[in-house]
Amino acid sequence: MAASSAVAEQRLTVAGYGGSYEQVMRSSVIPTFERENNVRIDYLTGNSSDNLARMQAQRGNQTIGVAVLDDGPMVQAAGLGLCRPLPETTRDAVYPIARLASDQAVGTGFGFTGIAYNKDVFAQKNLPVPTSWMDLARPEYRQHIAIPGIDNTYGVHTLAMVSRINGGSDSDIAPGLKVLRQQINPNVLAYESSPGKMSEMFQSGEIWLAVWGSSRVAAMQQAGFPLAIVRPKEGSVVLMTAGCAVTGSPEPALADKFLAYMISPAVQLAFATQYGAGPTNPATKLPPEVANRVIYGEDQVKSLIGLDWDVVNRNRADWTRRWQREVER
Template identity: 85%
Template sequence: MLRAIQGFFTATAAALVLAASPASAEQRLTVAGYGGSYEQIMRTSVIPAFERENNVRIDYLTGNSSDNLARMQAQRGNQTVGVAVLDDGPMVQAVSLGLCGKLPDAIRDGVYPIAVLGDDHAVGTGFGFTGIAYNTKLFGERGFPAPTSWMDLARPEYRQRIAIPGIDNTYGVHTLAMMARIHGGSDSDIAPGLKVMRQQINPNVLAYESSPGKMSEMFQSGEIWLAVWGSSRVAAMQQAGFPLAIARPKEGAVVLMTAGCAIADSPEPALADRFLAYLVSPKVQEIFATQYGAGPTNRSTKLPPDVASRVIYGEDQVRTLIGLDWNVVNRNRADWTRQWQRQVER
């Protein structure tokens, strides 16, 4: 009898150990990404389906690109984040710092070539572009033509009616780079862009404003009539009913991608790759096109006409996008910032 009782407790203890073992614990993955409307879409329309389909728990960590990049650097060697979603520029920097794992072939081969970043270590999860946003109602009332060129920002009728994000923001970097390019410079020679910004654009700028909320307020109050901004920001205001449109300048609209990577040495590497593949799946790409205004980077994504008309969609449109050499930009960005602060945003 004693042996039987001992055997019972031994078996019970073994069962409890197995029940508490890591093999039976729920898998968890931490995803770091944007806040605001992007976070809302992730939490309501994207993450729940992945959790159900894979029997896992996703912890979503909110932060802007700079904050999340700094967090991953601080956690080097002891990463808690499995997947990060950043702007394309900071993402290329993350790759250069060795923070991202290699893309699985299936992810790389399913997207447009421009969406493969950092020597196959990161992938664009949505296309946007930087262009010139303008108040269509006000433009109509005043008889102004829709903007068609980056140099429309220098038109005298817009004096003190323009907002441009600062050099700390990707939109500001895009503005400076394009001004340099169309005036004989390049990503490696930014001097012509600084000169044009200082002499021709600056008199028209009411504010160098990087906050999306403040930019929205200035449009709504009528303080500004046009701004350098992103297509997804404009799409959000359009959905809210504000008469805003965005022009793709004839010299080119600069691609602005949300980009994802699986963090090197993360706790759940296979699960991280699975979630990254999910972000670029046609189903999720359609969700972000519809709700966020992000063009699909997956070439197989099919969009209904009303959605397709609002985003970057298809081979022909993707081919017109201009990309910056982010390796060059990131290497020189601190110097650009110093020059911008001395010469432009004074």
């Protein structure tokens, strides 16, 4: 009985997103893991920046066992020594693009950043469906666009792609800043990073289109809102949710086990169905109605564009200063 009680007292803190992601975790992921392993999971809600800051603040005295962040902040976390190397079985279970930061973190779900638009508004106003990142500069959208800020991964993706297609690169974002300031900024009603606020602006009709993520659009579609998302012809940027086992945390074996569970086909199916995240484990099988809504299969995975996060993270503070000074004035 004493041994059984000790096992029952095992606890693991998992830090991850709120909103619809948290709902899937609490309803379809965590209860099964707790039941099958006779453990208790404490779920700590926060965006990527918040949870990365918590990991840094707890260095040497970690309470977080597993962290789930966007892929960019996750690469930064690993670079700061906050993530442990992946077990081989976890590393080898995913597509190569989902092996992050020298195999210290693993992608747990594929999304992409594209252009979301209100299908009803576009039909009523007879507007052409956007096909390019540069469609954000079309004059008919004046004051009806929202773009997340540079503090948000979607904002980083916007700057990177506008820079690339206007002669710049991940290490030279000056062309992107110029185009955003001169051509796109007049159309922007708000630089909004809050998913809740973005949803409200779509629902109120204040905005007709936005740079946003496929999983956010999927959540609004499931709620019945007529939102669609396109992958611009120049490419859509992969946005992975990524997990790592935190260095120096209690219960390291349990953390590794939970991370492996996150990329198991059953959990990948749950996130694809309920959150709109494409599976990073190629062994995951999706029904056609789900597969059609997410990144699925080797061909689609190969088409995704990634950023050089080492370069981006090294220059992120400078990008932020210049964005705030030149774009979001």
